[in-house]
Amino acid sequence: MYSNCSSDKIHIMIIEDDAIYRESIADLINDTDTLICEHACESCEEALVVLEKQDVPQVILLDIQLPGISGIEGISKIKALSPSTQIIMLTVFDDDDKVFNAICQGATGYLLKSIGGEEIQQAVTQVVCGGAAMSPVIAAKILKMFSEYNQPTKDYGLTEREKEILKILVEGKNKKQSAAELFISQHTLDTHLKNIYAKLHVHSQIDLVSKTLKEHLL
Amino acid sequence: MYSNCSSDKIHIMIIEDDAIYRESIADLINDTDTLICEHACESCEEALVVLEKQDVPQVILLDIQLPGISGIEGISKIKALSPSTQIIMLTVFDDDDKVFNAICQGATGYLLKSIGGEEIQQAVTQVVCGGAAMSPVIAAKILKMFSEYNQPTKDYGLTEREKEILKILVEGKNKKQSAAELFISQHTLDTHLKNIYAKLHVHSQIDLVSKTLKEHLL
């Protein structure tokens, strides 16, 4: 899937506004024997100019807190110019929203600043080989989001048939269509629906669909 | 948050049906200077008996493919007896469903078998310190699930007011209630709703709510 798990040095770009930190990371990278950092930019704007010249790195280390185009906004702009470039977010922040947004934008890594050269090297290698790199704390956050999102589904005691009906209704079909699809009369569907309403304590289709989708009942 | 990032050895339990692999992992663990494995069980059933005796480890390495109670089912049973125990799934499988289910059940790690002792040590330490441990390939899968789930929201050209109305309707309220909440007449809401229907190409509230929630339009 990705070309470089092999011999050549992996080209890295850094985008980070703090000059001292930027150079220190660049040094760390250039001290390794597998990575090379040719571009160390202080803003997304500067980086995008470089990318437009087709001078695309395999991996970009991208700070999240940047003046002008923020790191999170930058992800999609970078991806637009160079879809194959993998982006690793690098930040001191670990608040859920930022992590969440960055990942939704398609970052393949999320590391807390404070990492050493060895860890960067490891992370970059993993990313280039098709994996993802995350600081353990970030990984835990993501897993937590996942399991919270899929809370234990409450059991409203729906029968199999009722679930089947619910599934079709939630697709956006009306009663007539749904009944036809299940080869039952509209009256029967009506009866089932009444029972479903009672079990879920709802009184309209919007209520039903809303509750079903929000509580992931299916 | 978690007690042991400190001196004492971390107690590990292994649940794995393959005797050879089980013992080999146990040996790897006992060869380290920070971990100790006192219980190496061949099934969840066996492990649960040990846990009932209050002999709870800090971390459990849990195989996913087990006879009887599967690894995924085991997670919740283990958590019920010992909520503080962190569970790391250990498996040869990396298919999305298994990963997804395990994580939703509350596993804090997911490692592919084939790992060495050093990696186990690292993973366990991370988990005990409140982080999560994932093989890079698994991490990438999870990030992919995340970003795919939050696909770029299509723009149907809804106005602010229309979005506002949509938001309220999706809560499960009917037209009358929604209109009241926005201090507008039901006729006005009707007009807006007609426009929304046209823009989203839907023809009923159920359709509307379904599409809105599925495409995360809000």
Place this chain on the structure above:
DNA sequence: CCCAAAATACCCCGATTACGGTATTTACAG
């Protein structure tokens, strides 16, 4: 064999919705 749960089917009717009009006011860009 009997009971209970589930699935099937039908009736009725007031409330609500969907959607076709039309029309006025506000806000803002050209």
Place this chain on the structure above:
DNA sequence: CTGTAAATACCGTAATCGGGGTATTTTGGG
């Protein structure tokens, strides 16, 4: 100033829905 988009408001009607009944058949456990 003028035109367009957006928000506001109203009318009418066919269609659908919600909820109140009742009733038969199927299925599986005791």
